[in-house]
Amino acid sequence: MEDKKGSELLPERKNDGRIHDLRVAVVGNVDSGKSTLIGVLTGGELDDGRGKARSKIFAHRHEAATGRTSCISQHIVGVRADGKFVHSNKSANTTTAAKNKAWREVVEKSDSVITLVDLAGHERYLKTTIGGLTGCYPDYAMLIIGANMGITKMTKEHLGVVLALNIPVCCVITKIDICPANVLSRTKRHLFRILRSRGAKKQPFLVKNEVDAHTCLKNQSTKITPVFMLSTVTGKGMENLETYLSGLRPRQAWDDEAKSVEFNVEETFNVTGVGVVVSGTAVHGRLVQNSTMLLGPFSDGTFKPVLARTIQRKRVPVPVCNAGESCAVAIKSVKRRETLKRNQIRRGMVLVDPSTVPTSTVSFEADVLVLQHPTTIKENYQAVIHCGIIRQTAKMVRIRHKDDSGECLRAGDKASVLFRFMVRPEFVKKGTTIIFREGTTKGVGKVTNVFNDSFKSIAQLTDDEMKKKKELEKKEQDRRIRVPKVERVL
Numbered sequence: 066m067e068d069k070k071g072s073e074l075l076p077e078r079k080n081d082g083r084i085h086d087l088r089v090a091v092v093g094n095v096d097s098g099k100s101t102l103i104g105v106l107t108g109g110e111l112d113d114g115r116g117k118a119r120s121k122i123f124a125h126r127h128e129a130a131t132g133r134t135s136c137i138s139q140h141i142v143g144v145r146a147d148g149k150f151v152h153s154n155k156s157a158n159t160t161t162a163a164k165n166k167a168w169r170e171v172v173e174k175s176d177s178v179i180t181l182v183d184l185a186g187h188e189r190y191l192k193t194t195i196g197g198l199t200g201c202y203p204d205y206a207m208l209i210i211g212a213n214m215g216i217t218k219m220t221k222e223h224l225g226v227v228l229a230l231n232i233p234v235c236c237v238i239t240k241i242d243i244c245p246a247n248v249l250s251r252t253k254r255h256l257f258r259i260l261r262s263r264g265a266k267k268q269p270f271l272v273k274n275e276v277d278a279h280t281c282l283k284n285q286s287t288k289i290t291p292v293f294m295l296s297t298v299t300g301k302g303m304e305n306l307e308t309y310l311s312g313l314r315p316r317q318a319w320d321d322e323a324k325s326v327e328f329n330v331e332e333t334f335n336v337t338g339v340g341v342v343v344s345g346t347a348v349h350g351r352l353v354q355n356s357t358m359l360l361g362p363f364s365d366g367t368f369k370p371v372l373a374r375t376i377q378r379k380r381v382p383v384p385v386c387n388a389g390e391s392c393a394v395a396i397k398s399v400k401r402r403e404t405l406k407r408n409q410i411r412r413g414m415v416l417v418d419p420s421t422v423p424t425s426t427v428s429f430e431a432d433v434l435v436l437q438h439p440t441t442i443k444e445n446y447q448a449v450i451h452c453g454i455i456r457q458t459a460k461m462v463r464i465r466h467k468d469d470s471g472e473c474l475r476a477g478d479k480a481s482v483l484f485r486f487m488v489r490p491e492f493v494k495k496g497t498t499i500i501f502r503e504g505t506t507k508g509v510g511k512v513t514n515v516f517n518d519s520f521k522s523i524a525q526l527t528d529d530e531m532k533k534k535k536e537l538e539k540k541e542q543d544r545r546i547r548v549p550k551v552e553r554v555l
Contacts, residue, residue: 084379085177086390087315090198090232092223093209095186098239098297100134102209103181105297106307107142109152112297121156122183135190137197137331138183139391141168141379143175148311151175168380178379179310180391188219192449192456195500198226200331200412200454202346202389204316206234212244212294215252216259222505225436228265229509230498233316235281235291236260236269237306242296253294260290278309285313319348319389326350326358328386328394328416329454335407336395339375343410344393345454350418352376352386357399358416362425363409366490366519370399370419413455415492424517425490428462431499433482433510435474442474448501450484452512455491459484459501474508481513490519 091099104118105111112118116132123129124138143151151174155167172178182201184194198206206227210220227234236256241249253271260267267290272278281291291309295302327349334342352358354376361368376383378392386392394416398405417423435442442461450459463483464472474480497512 084172084175085315086379087177087179087205087310087313088182088201088203089179089310089313090182090184090201090203090206090227091209092184092194092198092206092227093186094211094214094217094219094223095133095188097186097209097211097214097220099186099209100183101297102237102239103140103183105303106150106181106310107140107152108154109150110154111300114298118297121154133187134183134185135187135193136185137193137201139201140181140183141171142179142181143171144177144179144311145174146176148308150307150311165380172379172381179313186219186223188222191219191222191502191505192451194223195226195451195502195506196412196454196456198230198232199451199498199500200329200346201391202317202348203232205313206232208234208236210236210238210252210256212238212240212249212252215248216255221259224259224265226500226506229436229500229506233285234267235293235309238292238294239297241294241301242299249294253292256292272305272309275305275308278305279312281309282312285316315389317389319387321347321349321351321388323350323388324418325421326352326356326416326418328352328358330360330410330414330416331412331454333407333410333412334393339395340397341405341407341410342393342395343414343416344391346391347386347388349388351388352392352394352416354384357419358396359419359423360396360410360416361414361423362490362492363414364489366425368417368423368425369403369405371396371405371416372399373416413457413491417492423492425519426493426515427490427518427520428483428485428516429493429512430481430483430514430516431510431512433474433480433499433501433508435476435478435508436506437476438474438507442507444472447487448503448507450486451500451502452491452493452497455493457489457491458487460487482510 091103093099100119100122101112104122108121128135151171153167153171155163182197182203184197208224257269260269268288269292270289271292281289293302293306295306328347329345330343331345336342356373358371358373359368360371374395376386376392376394378390444461444464446461447458450457461482462485465481493512493515495512495515499510500506501508
């Protein structure tokens with residue numbers, strides 16, 4: 066009776082012949098149990114309390130040695146039509162052929178796929194975590210809190226970034242099997258107080274059973290934030306989280322009917338027998354196999370024609386990559402005498418349709434809000450900009466308040482700021498959300514204007530500005546009243 070009622074509460078799936086991909090970013094402090102939870106969800110086996118589940122998730126040897134994630138890794142779990150999970154027990158460090166076979170089996174047996182994006186929790190890798198939240202385009206975020214550890218500095222930092230990006234979030238309190246009752250109660254109270262605070266403005270809802278999970282699914286548009294309490298060793302509370310995740314649907318509307326194609330490059334590989342391979346997400350249009358695209362911008366701001374030879378999605382060969390889907394594309398240069406090398410391609414580049422005539426930029430304007438800063442921010446202040454998949458240091462060239470109250474920023478201030486990249490030109494679009502930070506997150510904003518300029522034109526502009534400044538200073542000195550020297554009469 067309960068199963069029938071639960072199935073009625075599940076959202077309806079769109080029947081368009083595609084495998085729907087739901088992206089969930091997993092964030093939280095170091096040692097809170099993120100990788101272990103992902104290992105249990107994707108593998109279908111409980112942890113032994115000594116790192117068995119997370120050992121199948123780590124992609125590098127140093128991660129297995131330290132037990133800490135240092136990169137962005139993606140793992141999938143399938144969902145059947147009845148809401149049950151389709152698991153894969155293959156380790157992340159196994160052979161490529163074995164991983165390809167395992168992922169293909171999951172995709173073939175599933176009605177939809179959940180991609181769990183494992184992000185780093187250590188403060189040293191904060192730039193990697195923010196890059197994953199801005200560049201992987203997650204539909205939802207899952208904040209992991211260790212019950213015995215409580216709310217830490219990085220927990221608040223990750224929650225602040227998620228809220229600034231307007232990503233719906235659910236909270237998971239792990240390790241309840243080893244946590245004393247009073248510590249668990251204190252952690253829960255602290256979490257609820259933060260979610261209800263003025264900065265978050267959320268209404269926490271403790272999920273105790275599957276009915277509560279369905280209630281959260283029906284009220285996703287409200288400020289309700291589900292809070293799960295579970296143990297990956299005993300399995301207590303895991304069924305509530307699985308019920309909730311299986312009922313979620315992608316929230317972002319992608320324009321796959323657009324004529325112009327845009328594909329964001331996140332990672333690059335050099336595969337033996339294939340050549341250069343780039344992986345990322347299609348943002349607009351449909352990327353078709355054997356189509357000619359423009360890759361860039363390179364260090365000089367130019368775009369080069371390349372051929373998209375083959376496409377793989379979830380390690381399965383496909384002829385087309387639609388907007389909103391992540392895939393890997395094997396590319397080669399169209400010009401015969403030109404060889405495309407992996408070290409020439411970086412994260413932040415794009416594959417675009419030649420008909421759009423793309424241009425790179427060095428300067429852009431954005432409306433920003435300063436979240437926190439101990440002192441004032443003035444012109445020529447430099448910070449790291451996260452703009453989609455772009456990560457680069459930029460300088461605040463000009464600061465303008467709406468009321469012309471000054472040329473500096475403090476915590477809580479809003480202003481229009483002209484940013485200028487310091488290293489290389491980038492492909493920036495209007496309306497993109499940005500995060501700027503110096504160590505920890507300092508502020509957020511949205512791009513309002515993009516300038517078609519280059520470092521060469523900026524250098525000329527800077528020289529002209531300096532000349533005008535010197536001329537004004539000279540005129541000011543000439544206007545000053547010179548007081549004549551009075552000789553002392555002896």
